[in-house]
Amino acid sequence: MLIIAICDDEKNICTSLERVVEEYALGKNINYNIESFNSADELLKHILLKKNSYDIIFLDIEMKGINGIEFGEILRGDMKDEKTKIIYISWENSYAMDLFKVRPFDFLIKPLEETNMYPIEKTL
Secondary structure (H helix, E strand, O other): OEEEEEEOOOHHHHHHHHHHHHHHHHHOOOOEEEEEEOOHHHHHHHHHHHOOOOOEEEEEOOOOOOOHHHHHHHHHHHOOOOOOEEEEEEOOOOOHHHHHHHOOOEEEEOOOOHHHOHHHHHHO
């Protein structure tokens, strides 16, 4: 089973991405579980309290509180998690160079569509 987190401060983006991931996973016969979060602070708290880990995290970059890049630094640095695949999502592609230090699996530009879900297939 693929355990997926979606973290974006725009609830409509989380809902839309959930739908796109679900459609993709069902079409490819992939077992999955999706959890959505509206801030990186909320996601980090959930991981620390529940001792939960994810196979993939779809992570927005610009958020209040801990932003996506800072979250990635915590996950890779403090938590020493190199297993979780981070797929950054943003309206802007200007962040690409800033992401190298957290070793993301991929970077997708919003709006997201099922045709952009190839990173899921690459994780299997």
